[in-house]
Amino acid sequence: MSDGTWLIYGANGYTGKLVAEEAVRRGHRPLLAGRSAEKIKPVAGRTGLDYVVADLYNHDGLKKALSGINLIFNAAGPFIHTSTQLIEACLEYGINYTDITGEIPVFQNTFSFDNRAKKQGIVLMSGIGFDVIPTDCLARYVADRVPGAVELELAFTGLSHISPGTMKTMVEMIPGGGLVRRNGKLVPYPLGRGAKQILFPGGTRTAIPILWGDLETAYHSTGIPNITTLMSYPPAMIPFLPAGIAVLKTAFASAAIRRMVQTFIGMAVKGPDEHARETGRSYIWARAADAQGNEKQAWLDIPETYQFTAVAGVLAVEKILSLHPTGALTPSMAFGADFVLGVDGVRRYDTPGSFPGR
Numbered sequence: 001m002s003d004g005t006w007l008i009y010g011a012n013g014y015t016g017k018l019v020a021e022e023a024v025r026r027g028h029r030p031l032l033a034g035r036s037a038e039k040i041k042p043v044a045g046r047t048g049l050d051y052v053v054a055d056l057y058n059h060d061g062l063k064k065a066l067s068g069i070n071l072i073f074n075a076a077g078p079f080i081h082t083s084t085q086l087i088e089a090c091l092e093y094g095i096n097y098t099d100i101t102g103e104i105p106v107f108q109n110t111f112s113f114d115n116r117a118k119k120q121g122i123v124l125m126s127g128i129g130f131d132v133i134p135t136d137c138l139a140r141y142v143a144d145r146v147p148g149a150v151e152l153e154l155a156f157t158g159l160s161h162i163s164p165g166t167m168k169t170m171v172e173m174i175p176g177g178g179l180v181r182r183n184g185k186l187v188p189y190p191l192g193r194g195a196k197q198i199l200f201p202g203g204t205r206t207a208i209p210i211l212w213g214d215l216e217t218a219y220h221s222t223g224i225p226n227i228t229t230l231m232s233y234p235p236a237m238i239p240f241l242p243a244g245i246a247v248l249k250t251a252f253a254s255a256a257i258r259r260m261v262q263t264f265i266g267m268a269v270k271g272p273d274e275h276a277r278e279t280g281r282s283y284i285w286a287r288a289a290d291a292q293g294n295e296k297q298a299w300l301d302i303p304e305t306y307q308f309t310a311v312a313g314v315l316a317v318e319k320i321l322s323l324h325p326t327g328a329l330t331p332s333m334a335f336g337a338d339f340v341l342g343v344d345g346v347r348r349y350d351t352p353g354s355f356p357g358r
């Protein structure tokens, strides 16, 4: 189905395996890759795909592994440790690059290569998973309906089970604290403050501002200078957040402690099982407003977050291989606000009156 050979790096990870399985389901034959033969081989056996072993720091080995490849799907996170090496290789050999990061420094780094990507005629697209495809597409959808919008709010609910890599990535991000975007700049924002009630298709939830990839990507996609990203959170736990985060920030400031905790996470955390992936739903809300108070709200009802990531990620690969966009782009910049509607099981609503059961 694809018009060339693509490669999944980190294919033995929780999400990498889901992406490989979804790719096979849609008739693709991506090459599987990772740094450990022992871990990659069983995934290749199960999926019937070929594999290659490549360490990101071995230039010659990486070059050999990438020979004949025209797109990399990087599923090896935390991406702060893997994306630069793979982007540099993509720029050197003229290969399209994608990943499923949610890390703001990684998005910023990817965007910094925009000119080089355009010169090479390749695309660099970070965030082709739950973070940030649905929020990015919905941000673009509401922004397009409020010309001159100055404020954007994006909220989600439904991240109830998380994978080992997501938890390891959170350990990396906690010392950075909370953020919002104000007047075009990212500014610190204390976690636990600013709780509000948000109506989602699944019901009303309490949500608090958190650090989310759209603080960077939605700014590129919409140009709106004030952005807040929120996540639903159990109200009873919100008062304890500031103290809890302060303790974690102190503990995780040490790279040695972060590594120790991540090793434990790798052994103990399994991620959502098949039943949770097949039955879970996640909901997104977006609101854009201009200085006069004109506003547009919209909602998405999407499959469970990891299920969504695998399906939407493979769809994004197909789009890139057929449309050949170039430069460092967000999903909505490359494919438009309606891209998310092409993912199986996604519904968009313009008013609460159209939610199911109303």
Ligand SMILES: NC(=O)c1ccc[n+]([C@@H]2O[C@H](COP(=O)([O-])OP(=O)(O)OC[C@H]3O[C@@H](n4cnc5c(N)ncnc54)[C@H](OP(=O)(O)O)[C@@H]3O)[C@@H](O)[C@H]2O)c1
Binding pocket: 009, 010, 011, 012, 013, 014, 015, 016, 034, 035, 036, 039, 056, 075, 076, 077, 078, 079, 081, 082, 100, 101, 102, 127, 128, 129, 130, 131, 132, 163, 164, 165, 166, 167, 168, 169, 271, 305, 306, 309
């Ligand atoms: N955007 C989204 O919505 C979304 C959705 C799902 C996941 N994610 C992100 O995707 C990442 C992976 O999550 P996961 O749960 O699948 O993780 P995981 O199960 O821990 O797997 C991580 C994979 O990355 C590889 N890896 C990690 N660091 C590496 C390095 N320095 N060099 C080479 N390979 C490296 C691991 O290789 P080894 O096994 O050899 O260590 C493994 O293959 C996380 O950052 C997570 O936050 C994002």
